[in-house]
Amino acid sequence: MGDYAGIAERIVSRAVKQGADDVIAGIGVNRSYQVRFAQNEPVISNRWREVGAFAGMVVQKRVVGTEIKDLDRVDEAVDDLVATARKSQxxxxxxxxxxxxxxxxxxxxxPKILNLTDGGDLVYAAINAALEEGAKETAGSFWKYDNETFLHTSNDAVGHQRSASLSLTIRALMGPESSGHDVACATSASAFRPEEAGRHAGEIAVLAKAPKQGEPGTYDIVFEPLAVGSLVNEVGSRASAFAVLAGLSPFKDKLGEKVASEGVTVADDGSADSLGGRSFDDEGVPAQRNTVVEKGVLQTYLHNTSTAKLFETETTGNAGFIAPEPHALFIEPGDWSRDEMVAEVKDGLWVTNTWYTRYQSYITGDFSTIPRDGIFRIENGEVTEVWKDVRLTDNLLHLWSQVDGFGKEAQQVKWWYEVPTPSVVPHMLAREIGITRSAE
Amino acid sequence: MSELDLVEWVVEEARNRGASYAEARYENQRQEQFLLKNGILDVLFNGNDRGMGVRVLYDGALGFAAGNDVTKDGARTLVEDAIAIAKSGSRKQKIVFTEEPGVEAEWKVPEKKPLLDTPIEEKLEAVNHIDRELTDLGLNLAARIFSWSGTGIDKYFVNSDGAKIRSYSPRARMLYFLTVVHNGDVEQGSRQLGYGGGWEAFSAWDAMNRVLDEARSLQKSLEKGKKSPEGRMDLVAGPQVTGIASHESCGHPTEADRILGREASQAGKSFITPDSIGDRIGSDVVTVVDDPTVPNTIAYYEYDDEGVKARRRYLYKDGLINEFLQNRETASVLGTQSNGAARAVNYNVEAIVRMANTFVEPQDWRVEEMIEDVKDGIYMKSFSEWNIDDKRYNGKYVGREAYRIENGEIGAPVRNTVVELTTPAWWSAVDAVGKDFEFEAGFCGKSDPTQSLDAMLGGPTIRLRDVYLR
Incomplete structure (x- = not known):
């Protein structure tokens, strides 16, 4: 292993000598491993051995950044970047x-995660559990994440962190239109439960057989944690001060205002144990817990030092390269079980997963997302039908204001583009949510 | 040993260690990007991302290892990794690649004004100029974002079938995103422009007029826009809408790896099955193609990332499902040949089945002729929100710039027209295809780890008869 801490320090000292006012240098090491599977077998195994440097610097308020993959060229890259800054605005x-x-x-x-070199047994634990439930086909990915960061800044932040975690996503299918999906995420090998994810995905797939076309309308919806994770990621990403400034957030001008029902408390917490856990952000600020929404009221945007100054507040320790970003989102659980939620619904749906969330207007929060995998009709507290081909069409602020309760147990979820920020979330019940459907 | 020699050595090394097939891809991606937010340059970025990926087929299982230690030791480690993890991922159903010729070739996208040698100051000034003209319009612009990116991809691909392909692909992209407020009401519009070539991209885009026209149309929608009517009527869809429908409702469902279930857990499957070739999907005027060989597109390539020659693919032809997008693995399963659709976003990810430039083939209608013949309808020139389910059957597009059509005349702007149709319903309703044509750039998301890949989507204006709008 190279002297990565030394390289980070050298980037900073060289840039400062060249005239940079502020410098952040980070060396990232990626030793991750992945197995993708489909049709109940591995389709490819991937392994990475990457080391890269990132340098961000400011020369007379000109902000520039670079990525350097050839660490033998660090000095040259720093000199180029300072010269680039002088040509910038x-x-x-x-x-x-x-x-x-x-x-x-x-x-x-x-160490059990760091030493793991073959994920085959874990993959088959998930596949076999889904098949034992009656699923015919499975697909997914198993990940061993192993990432290390060395940070050095011109303002004396010097840090090192290494994180390792396991995650598995599995979709189980009974047929082309009957599927279930679940994930397993853990930061310790002993807490990793791929078979539970497989079993749950398989259970949903079997329940979801023979779906019929759903009907447009307004429904009470019980969301599984996977779907809640996707929805709370919209809260986290829209709470970034960058999103607010760029016209990409319905939370603009809403600090201190109600943006959700009273039962909703959402925190971003990079300091907690999760797949998003970290010691510090990209500026070296220690990770901390920030309550973004407390009892329905928007408490803060997510900041780096620069955006915090603009909003006359303190950094929340969420610096990313350009934009502040959430690290790990937590919803305060409630006291319901999922069965109690279903029993409470007279005219509604149980939605197990969603995907492809897009906005008509980021400012108003009008959006739609597509329920996928098991979609179940609930009538008078009982699951009566399986549905397909519907779309959740609503407004982000309205949806969160309609939340009527959370489950008592939270699950950590992270999945592809849909739940990019790890989220620890319970089941959720929201009332009178819009559902539409495609015309033939 | 030079980096290029190393690529050849690593393939040989993998074969010597028992791989039945091996390939290596070295990429050096030079990048420059900047973000102008509300008239302020947030950040200017330039970087150099380079490394090598090695993929092996060992006893019918695939292993891929990537790193950026481009030395003989580093390369040897990648081979060892790729073979070790292929062994641990063994399969009952052995993966087989189609036989393809091992081509030696070199290709390069021509640049009139080399993209990355053009001074950054010139690019900054060009975008700042647009921003100044935009603010001079006097509108209440609550937010305005411009992002520029220029990337030069130097690639060397070698495989154990004898392919040795060197390429250079410069790609320019610009995105704008505008928020206009009027009397407390808000409209947002954005567009992504893309070009394969040099800095001449900027004049080719006519970016200034596009941005100013978008801002004026946002204001017009706010001042004069009416609620879109609900019911069955005709829809005239502009090139941007045609493009997204081509990408989402034709390109994605014809990707063979989705059809075979390889993407089921992430990007999803497809309503199309291996037996769907020849099935009717639309009216006989509908032909949708994917073509990597269109000059000056950001998805241009001559050989794919498995060394297979690129060609135009007729995905839907005369209203019938005609051809899938294939790589060497899927083609082998389906008993055909690869049609050169394997692409990777960088050295550190495997090449999978991807679209390039996906569009409806133009025909002979003028836009005015299409509109003249509509008694009651909507002219949707562009869209805002869109999405589609993971089997690519239920799509939704919300109009951004749209107008009422009554008795063959374009009337007042209408706001947020929603067309939510199944894929067969969309393509079956098409009765006229225009002779106009326009491309828009896009990022196409797929795979795990996620690969957001340069793609273009486009086509002419098309007319759909008697569809439900709201």
């Missing part, structure tokens, strides 16, 4: 980077 809104030094809470990655 001032950012009058630039508000600096955080002042260190900082002390970081360190948690050691599970």
């Amino acid at each position: 001032e950012n009058p809104q630039y508000g600096g980077i955080a002042q260190g030094p900082f002390e970081y809470k360190q948690s050691a990655p599970d």
